[in-house]
Each structure stands twice: as structure tokens, then as C-alpha cells.
Amino acid sequence: MRRIHFLTTAVFLFSLVPTCFALEPSAVHLDAINVRHPANNIITAGQPTVNDIKALKAAGVTAVINLRPKTERVNFDEKATVEALGMQYINIPVSGAKGLTKDNAKALDEILGKTQGTSFVHCGSGNRAGGLFAMRAFYFQDKSIDESLQVGENFGLTSLAPVVKVNLLKSQVHTKPISPAAD
Numbered sequence: 001m002r003r004i005h006f007l008t009t010a011v012f013l014f015s016l017v018p019t020c021f022a023l024e025p026s027a028v029h030l031d032a033i034n035v036r037h038p039a040n041n042i043i044t045a046g047q048p049t050v051n052d053i054k055a056l057k058a059a060g061v062t063a064v065i066n067l068r069p070k071t072e073r074v075n076f077d078e079k080a081t082v083e084a085l086g087m088q089y090i091n092i093p094v095s096g097a098k099g100l101t102k103d104n105a106k107a108l109d110e111i112l113g114k115t116q117g118t119s120f121v122h123c124g125s126g127n128r129a130g131g132l133f134a135m136r137a138f139y140f141q142d143k144s145i146d147e148s149l150q151v152g153e154n155f156g157l158t159s160l161a162p163v164v165k166v167n168l169l170k171s172q173v174h175t176k177p178i179s180p181a182a183d
Contacts, residue, residue: 028059034126038154041118044133045156046125050076057085062117065108067128069093088115094128097163102171105135121155130157131164138168145169 030052032045043061045052053064064082068074070093082089092107094100112119121129134152137143143151145168152164 028055028061030055032122032126034156034158036126036130036154036156038133038151042112042155043118043120044126044129045120045122047074048078048120048122050081053078053081053085053087056120057087060118061087061120063088063090063111063115063119065090065092065111065119065121067092067094067099067121067123067132069095069099071095072124092132094123094132096128097131097160100128100131100135100160100164100167102135102139105132105139108132109136109140125158126156127158127160130155131160133157134161134164135168138171145172 028043030045030048032048032052035043035045037043043056047068048056048064056064064078064087066078066089068091070091079089079091090111092104092111094104108121121133123129130152133155134148134157137151138145138148141151145165148168149157149161149165152161157164
């Protein structure tokens with residue numbers, strides 16, 4: 001009987017080991033610039049290094065969403081590195097300000113809706129990541145322009161904020177219902 005109790009206790013304690021040493025996503029240290037932890041299940045930043053990707057894996061990140069187009073080269077194969085560590089790799093090519101579109105925001109929204117666990121979303125500096133989150137907030141989370149820009153800033157939006165604001169204002173003008181003419 002004593003042996004069964006010992007084995008049961010040992011199995012229970014062993015099962016706690018991964019949770020005791022797992023890092024929270026908000027506690028992960030990255031060398032990438034503009035690192036943000038705006039939501040429990042999302043981390044945003046600029047381009048990660050190989051060591052950053054390993055740290056993200058250790059922190060429990062399950063998906064890496066790269067917003068950089070293939071024309072923006074990095075010094076390692078990010079997709080291969082991410083997949084070798086057992087994480088999901090997704091690419092939504094956002095080419096500068098012109099890539100901050102409703103279609104790309106929809107792609108991000110759909111991917112985040114399907115992804116289990118914590119996602120890491122990045123571009124070169126974190127600026128486009130924040131911009132795309134602002135677009136997502138406006139189009140798919142029913143936020144006002146000001147609220148959407150605040151969401152974007154929380155997710156890393158910096159110098160593209162004026163461009164995002166103009167795009168959202170243009171969209172609001174084109175989508176605003178037209179009142180019938182008074183008779």
C-alpha cells in the first residue's frame with residue numbers, strides 16, 4: 001500500500017514539473033525590437049532572431065505569424081526554424097503601408113481565430129503588426145477609429161499611425177450609410 005501511495009505521489013509531482021518551469025509569454029525576453037504583450041495569447045515585435053524563436057517556444061508560443069513579404073530577407077530560414085521547433089508558421093505578406101488592407105486584417109483575424117495557444121506576430125519593426133491589429137479592430141471587432149488606433153499602438157503601431165488613420169477615415173466615409181434625401 002505504501003508503494004502505491006509513493007508511486008501516485010511521484011506521478012502527481014512529476015506531472016507538475018512542466019507547469020512549474022514553463023515561462024509565461026509575458027515573461028519571455030526577446031532581442032527583437034518593439035516587443036509588446038498586448039493580450040494574454042499574443043506577442044508582437046520586430047524581426048526575431050533564432051534565439052528569440054527558441055525563447056518563444058520555451059514560453060509556450062504555438063504559432064509564429066510573419067508579416068514580412070519574401071522580398072524582405074533575413075539571415076536564417078525562419079519557416080524551417082519555427083517548424084523544426086514544432087510551432088506553426090504562417091506568412092501574411094504585408095508590403096509596407098500599402099499592405100495594411102482589410103483583406104490582410106481579415107486573414108490575420110481568421111488565423112488568430114483558428115490558432116490554439118499563444119501566437120507571435122511580427123514584421124521588421126513591429127509597426128506593421130500594430131497597424132494590422134488596428135485595421136482588424138476597426139473592421140472585425142467593431143472599434144471606433146480612435147479605439148482602433150489605440151489597439152494598434154498597444155500592438156506596436158508607431159510611424160504608420162497617420163497612414164492607418166487616413167485609411168480608416170476613407171473606409172468610414174465609403175461605408176457610411178447614405179441618408180435618404182428629404183422630400
